[in-house]
Amino acid sequence: MEKTHPYSSAEAIAVELQGIVRMFGGRTVIDGISLTIPRGELFGLLGPSGSGKTTLIKLMTGIDRPDAGSVSMLGEPMPQLKMLQVFGYMAQSDALYNELTGKQNLEFFGALFGLTGQLLKNRIHAAASLVDLTDHLNKQTAAYSGGMKRRLSLAIALLHEPRLLVLDEPTVGIDPVLRQSIWKELSALSRQGITIIVTTHVMDEAEKCDRLGLIRDGKLIAADTPEAIMQKAGCSTIEEAFIALGSGGGGEK
């Protein structure tokens, strides 16, 4: 916060990270990452397993606190309680109440975001049809398949029509057809001006992002458009570019 941005430019930035460091038990997991994500962008975080994607996302949303550096969202310093109303979040592991039906899960989270009555009903209907779950809403979540649980988590993140979506591996365990329709929907949301931050392992998903951040061992090794990244690395695919840029230690995935 050393510079005072004019109001409009601060508002034009969805998420800004400056020199973020996060350590777990003496081990540095996020190592000095600075990153600016403008509003309306579809930003992808790509990196091997254990590279720190989830940790970085939790720091952006204020669910976790950095040991050094600062985070701001839409011009507000994080973490802040009121900002929790602003973004929609989908965790990597499905955090659902298995005893409840899909609809009851949606009702619960909707109410936490202040949705009530007819509005809540409409939003549940809209979010459920987006992820193709309308027919299964009255089923107990324990009886859902892995992909159905992922979709329900996504519906929960979309429920309160957030301006900013933070999705941690949203399409894991979802079949190719539905995956494509979900990405189509994400692109459409992005065109409406909604900022989307998404982590992924899947290279063809990465190519659909406006900009990509490549993470390896807690360091941001590149942040640019997919084309620029491929050009810089002199490769024809993101996969090759990733290997070329991150020469050295790798992950298992």
Add this chain to the structure above:
Amino acid sequence: MRIRALSIRIIRQFLRDKRTLALLFLAPLLILSLMKLVFDGQSVSPAIGMVDIPAVFTEKFEHLNAAITVYESPDSAHAALQAGELDAILQLSGGKPELMLEGSDPSINRAVLLLLQTAMQTGSGSAAPAITYLHGGPDMAAFDSFGPVLIGFFSFFFVFLLAGVSFLRERTSGTLERLLATPIKRYEIVIGYLAGFGIFTLLQASLIAWFSVDVLGLYMAGSIGYMLLINLLLSLTALTLGTLLSSFASSEFQIIQFIPLVIVPQAFFSGLFNLDAMNPWLQKLSSIMPLYYGADAMQGIMIRGESWGDFQIDVYVLIGFSLLFALLNVLALKKHRSM
């Protein structure tokens, strides 16, 4: 609003889990019934040894359903008492009646004393006997005395366990982290849990109170409304303590480990056992144990028929404990989200 959403969610989850509901509602009833059967065997006919007692008197006892054995010498009667063949010896020594009780089972002591009382009332008055005990003493009491403590104990125990495990699951399943990524405030989580569980707790407390008074026929001198109030407050304390301690457990098994640490000591200090013989410094430990206050009020209401003025301190202390634990809960949640 958010509090309501949270408590509705808890109620819905609970209604799905029939086994847990059964544990909450039926297990205390089952255990209380068993306890009653074990400690309050109705038709005990005490075995009494008579030494030098006039035959009229002996007959009277036999009418009252006592098993009478006549001994020639005090020594042989005493040996039988030592060996556990007798529950009491009635003898004349120097023209005065003397009753010696075996004393280790309070319900039998009472039965013998009652018998003696009845026999003396119906008979022509010989002098009241001097009473001595082989073991124990006259202060021991039976199920009517510790029944109220048990009622409090089981409400406390089951609610503690369930609240602890539920909150732990919220944490280990990742839903707590998800919950904390919504605009819900920490205190709203704690109050939501209190409200959601509170409804089941209220039902449980009512069921236990009704069952122990109307079905088990526990001695009840006071108001059942007061009894309910105390039971409810005890459960709330258990609820807040259970959720608080679950922050320090990482599995269901570790919640079970709190039982010998937190629950069992409270049982010892809550009036199930007589503390008078204990080191006074150790006795003071009871003042930090919620169950001690609950049991004290419960006994006061059920046995001595106490009114509000007599046990209100216990009520305030229990409310204080609940508030303290709830507050610490809000603080403990800080570990997961600083806002």
